[in-house]
Structures are given as C-alpha cells and as structure tokens.
Amino acid sequence: MKGIEPMSEHDYRLIADEVAAAIDAGRLRPGQQLPTQRAFARRRGIANSTAGRVxxxxxxxxxxxxxxxxxTFVRAGRGTASAVPLAEPAAARVDLELNYPVVPEQSALLAAGLAPLLRADVLDAALRPVPVTGTADAREAFAALAAGTTTRTAPGTATGPDRPDWQPSPDxxxxxxxxxxxxxxxxxxxxxxxxxxGVEALTYPVVKALAQRLGIVLVPLPVDEHGLLPDALATAARxxxxxxLYLQPRLQNPLGATLSPERRAHLAAEVRRLDVPVVEDAIWSFLHPGAPxxxxxxxxxxxxxxxLSKRLAPGLSTGFAVVPRGLHGAVGAALRSGGSAPSGFALEAAVRWIADGTLETVAAAKRADAAQRQVLARHLLTGRRLHADPTSYYLWWELPPAWRADTFVAAAGRAGIAVTPAAAFAVGSHAALSAVRVGLASPPVPVLTRALATLAELADSLPEDHLDRSGRRGGG
Known part of the structure; x- marks a missing residue:
C-alpha cells in the first residue's frame, strides 16, 4: 500500500497495547471477531506486515x-462457575484437565509394601542420597519394568508375541x-x-514448555487417527x-493413538535411515502393555x-530413562546438572512394589478403571466426534461447528468443569482447532458422569445461549 511507512517494533506494540486496552475495558468482548489483518491495516493506515505483527x-x-x-477472535477467559447445575456446589471444580488415576485399593496395597521400609536400619539406608544411576536393585527392577516383565530373562529372549527381543540392560x-x-x-x-x-503436531504441552525454556525449535510432524505419519520425518528433515524426534507411540496424548506394527516398523526404518535419535515418552504405556x-x-x-506418577500416584513420581550406551554420559550429566537425582526412599519403595507384584496389581486395576470410564464417556457422548483408545484415560473431542475451543472451555469453566483446549497441544501455528481434550481419570465416577452429561448438554446448545448480562460467555 503506497504512502505507508514501516513502523518500528515499538510502534506496532503500541497498537497492540491499544487493542489490549479495548479488550480489558470490554469494548471488545470475549468471542468477538477482529477484522481481517488487511482490513485492520487499512483502518489504521499501516502496512499489512505490521498488522500481522500486531x-x-x-x-x-x-x-x-x-x-x-x-x-481471529478475542479469547474467552475461564471465568467462574455459574449456571449449569452440578450436584456439587457451583464453586467446586471438576478437573477433566489433569489426569492422575487413583483406584480405591491402591493405598492399602502400597501401605503393605512400605511397612518393611519403616524398620530403623532399612529406613536409614533409604534416606541417604542416591545418584542418578540409582542402586543395583533399582536398575534391575526398572529394567524388567521397562521391558514389560517382572523377572529378568536371558538377553535375546522374546518377552511376548508382540514384543521383539527387547530386554534393556540394567546398566x-x-x-x-x-x-x-x-x-x-x-x-x-x-x-x-x-x-x-521433531514432534507430533499435537503434542504433550510440557514438551512445548521445555522447548521454550531450552531454546529448542519444535518442528510439527503431521498425525492422523493412527498416530505419527512416518514419511513426515523425511519431509521435515529436508x-x-x-x-x-520426540513422540508417544503408545496411547499418544491427546489423541490416544497407538502405532500399528506396520507403522512402527516404517517409522523405525526412517529413524535409522535418517540417523535421528528418539525420545520415546512411555508414561501411559502401562495401560496398553501389549504394544511394544x-x-x-x-x-x-x-x-x-x-x-511412576500414573502407575501409582503423583507423590510417588520417580522418573527413569532407558538410555543407549552412547548417550548415557550426556543424559546422566544433564540430570546431575539439573539437580534431578531421585529420592532414595521413593526408589527403594518402588523396588519393593515391583518385586512383590504390588505395582502390577495397581496397574491392572487402573487398566480396568480406564476401560470402564471410556465406556461411560462413549455412552454419555454418543454421536460426538471422539478419538480415543478404549484403554486410555482421555479422549479427543472435535466440537460441533458452532463452538470454538476457547469459548467451549470458558463455558465449561463457568459450569465448574475444566477441560483442555486444542491450542494447548498444537505446535507450529496459532490457529486453534475446534477440539478439546477430556481427561477421565481424576474425579470419582459419579462426579465424572454428571460432568460429562453437562458437557454433552453444553455442546448441544449454541454459544450465544451462554451470554450473561455483561455480554460475557457463561454457563447456561
């Protein structure tokens, strides 16, 4: 556009400040659409590129x-709980964002395993500092846990029909x-x-935060309902x-996808051909133990x-990594420099729970619980566009066309229910999908039932039905 002078970085931020002030004052309301960038540029007498920066x-x-x-739309805030009734008081928050499964029997099971640790001599040893290499017993126990077996087998021995010869060394x-x-x-x-x-285009939000803190550039790789597309790795490398490459090949969060044997083999071949190291996140894999x-x-x-945070409880969240010999020194150094050594007490308790079968008993109970909750969710959300594995604790919900993710999240929040918008998982663009992730693990089943029924009613209504007297979107 002729006659428009390029603006300095300070100037475009001043315009952004003016728009922000209009939003704060309520002149631009949550859910209101902004003009196109081209129209905004014409109105302001600025270049299209400057409007894009604003x-x-x-x-x-x-x-x-x-x-x-x-x-582009003004983002809806979470607000407070209001009109959609739940059995709990309106101020109570039903958390369908965080996913920390707890089954009724786990506390008694875990307590029994802790009893021997409370002997003075055993407790004294367990309270001493532990290096990032753990203890010999911990390395042995967790190597078996990672391999999906409770006892060590000879190297090269297959651990199951769908698990090809993987027995990591305790070292x-x-x-x-x-x-x-x-x-x-x-x-x-x-x-x-x-x-x-490289990451899945919809990925674990913590990885997005870690990448920002570490200065890492995330490259989104396309996914479908079956997981990562292996050919996308070569395309991105060009x-x-x-x-x-970071990914969750089993029960991917948020889609719940697990790579098929064919796709897993294809991806492995691409990883070898391109010589790309992989960080495999196995946090939810205990719910789908058949997939290698x-x-x-x-x-x-x-x-x-x-x-162990999902298998057991967030307060028992010992982390571990199986690291190839060539990377062992670098990963160990990063753990030590970050002050990330494990708790000796938690590590010793985990070793005992692995050895006596407690950990697998709790995991099996959670697999049954997750399956029950998925059946419940499918029943209450019948007819919706859902993506989920029947063994997982979460589902991906593509919303009806009338709803945008942020306005649905805001309306759900005013109903006392927290769900996660697609934007929290999206990488590579600020364009948000009209979808939400619903976590099923945290509330008791009766509370989950009422919350899912409320969300179904909300999705069947129109966003404009949830405008309160101030013009802000709320529960209805």
Whole structure:
C-alpha cells in the first residue's frame, strides 16, 4: 500500500497495547471477531506486515486466538462457575484437565509394601542420597519394568508375541525425581539451543514448555487417527537437520493413538535411515502393555522415558530413562546438572512394589478403571466426534461447528468443569482447532458422569445461549 511507512517494533506494540486496552475495558468482548489483518491495516493506515505483527503480538499475549478459515477472535477467559447445575456446589471444580488415576485399593496395597521400609536400619539406608544411576536393585527392577516383565530373562529372549527381543540392560537405566526431569534431561542432552526437534503436531504441552525454556525449535510432524505419519520425518528433515524426534507411540496424548506394527516398523526404518535419535515418552504405556515400545526396534537410537506418577500416584513420581550406551554420559550429566537425582526412599519403595507384584496389581486395576470410564464417556457422548483408545484415560473431542475451543472451555469453566483446549497441544501455528481434550481419570465416577452429561448438554446448545448480562460467555 503506497504512502505507508514501516513502523518500528515499538510502534506496532503500541497498537497492540491499544487493542489490549479495548479488550480489558470490554469494548471488545470475549468471542468477538477482529477484522481481517488487511482490513485492520487499512483502518489504521499501516502496512499489512505490521498488522500481522500486531495480531501475532496479541496471540502471544494470550488475548486472541486465530483459527484457519474462520479468522481471529478475542479469547474467552475461564471465568467462574455459574449456571449449569452440578450436584456439587457451583464453586467446586471438576478437573477433566489433569489426569492422575487413583483406584480405591491402591493405598492399602502400597501401605503393605512400605511397612518393611519403616524398620530403623532399612529406613536409614533409604534416606541417604542416591545418584542418578540409582542402586543395583533399582536398575534391575526398572529394567524388567521397562521391558514389560517382572523377572529378568536371558538377553535375546522374546518377552511376548508382540514384543521383539527387547530386554534393556540394567546398566542402561538412569533415574530422576520425576518423569518431567527425565524428559528435560533427554531433550537438553540431544538438542542444543536453536536446533530443531521433531514432534507430533499435537503434542504433550510440557514438551512445548521445555522447548521454550531450552531454546529448542519444535518442528510439527503431521498425525492422523493412527498416530505419527512416518514419511513426515523425511519431509521435515529436508527443511533442515532434526537433532531428535520426540513422540508417544503408545496411547499418544491427546489423541490416544497407538502405532500399528506396520507403522512402527516404517517409522523405525526412517529413524535409522535418517540417523535421528528418539525420545520415546512411555508414561501411559502401562495401560496398553501389549504394544511394544519403539525402543524395541531401534534401541541404539532411543531414549525411553517413563515415570511412576500414573502407575501409582503423583507423590510417588520417580522418573527413569532407558538410555543407549552412547548417550548415557550426556543424559546422566544433564540430570546431575539439573539437580534431578531421585529420592532414595521413593526408589527403594518402588523396588519393593515391583518385586512383590504390588505395582502390577495397581496397574491392572487402573487398566480396568480406564476401560470402564471410556465406556461411560462413549455412552454419555454418543454421536460426538471422539478419538480415543478404549484403554486410555482421555479422549479427543472435535466440537460441533458452532463452538470454538476457547469459548467451549470458558463455558465449561463457568459450569465448574475444566477441560483442555486444542491450542494447548498444537505446535507450529496459532490457529486453534475446534477440539478439546477430556481427561477421565481424576474425579470419582459419579462426579465424572454428571460432568460429562453437562458437557454433552453444553455442546448441544449454541454459544450465544451462554451470554450473561455483561455480554460475557457463561454457563447456561
């Protein structure tokens, strides 16, 4: 456009400040659509590129959300619980965001395993500092746990019909205080700041946060309902070297997909051909024990990260990693420099729970619980566009066309229910999908039943039905 002078970085932020003030004052309301960037530029007498910078700044501040093919909208806030009735008081929050499964019998089972630890001599040893290499007993127990067997078998012995010859050496084990610390150490050791990490286009939000903190550039790789598309790895590599690949090949979060044997083999072949190290997140794999890890096919390139936070409880969140010999020193150094050594008490307790079968008993109970909750969710959300594995604790819900994810999340929040918008998982674009992830693990089943019924009623209504007297979207 002729006659428009380029603006300085300071100037475009001043315009963003003006729009932010209009949102804060209520002149631009939650859910209201902004003009196109071209129309905004004409009105302001600025270049189209400057308008784009203004909009990107507003997205970065969390004030607006862009959606492909629909435009840019003022983001709806969470607000407080209001009109949609639940049996709990309106101020109570039903958490369908965080997923920490607890089954009724687990406390009694865990308590029995802890009793021997309370002897003075045993407790004294368990309270001493433990290095990131753990103890000999811990390495032995967790190697068996990672392999899916409770007892050690000879190397080269298959552990099941769908698990090809994977028996990690105890010497490959490293430990951390929790799974996030193990994950952070793996990423930091493999991907230098400014370098590229391939991830599923919908990925674990913690990885997005870790990448930002570590200065890692995330490269989104396309997925479908069956998981990562293996050919996307080569396509991404043509745009620049990938220093590593992070993925969840079993019960991927948020889609719940598990790679088929054919797709897993195809991906393993691509990883070898491109010589790309892999960080495999196995946090939910205990719910789908029949599927082997990618590490079984490419053990020399794969760091498998796991934790006990889902198998047992968040307060018992010992993290561990199976690390190829060539990467062992780098990952161990990253753990030590981050102060991520495990708790000796938690590690010793875990060793006992693995050995006496307690951990597998609790895991089996959670598998049954997850299956029950999936059946319940499918029943209450019949006819909706859902993606989920019948063994998982979460589902991906593509919302009706009338709803955008942020307005649905806001309306659900005012009903006292927390769900996660698609934008929390999306990588590579600020364009948000009209979908939410619903976690099924945390509330008791009766509370979950009422919450899912409320969400179904909400989805069947229209967003405009949930405008309160102030013009903000609320529960109805």
């Amino acid at each position: 909009y990107r700044e507003l997205v970065a501040r969390g004030l607006v959300v862009g959606e492909v093919g629909r435009g 490959d084990l490293l430990f951390a205080g929790n799974g996030r610390q193990a994950l952070a150490a793996a990423l930091a050791s493999l991907v230098p700041p400014g370098q590229r990490l 745009g620049g070297p990938l220093r590593a 890890p990618l590490a079984a096919l490419v053990p020399e390139r794969t760091v498998l990260v796991d934790s």
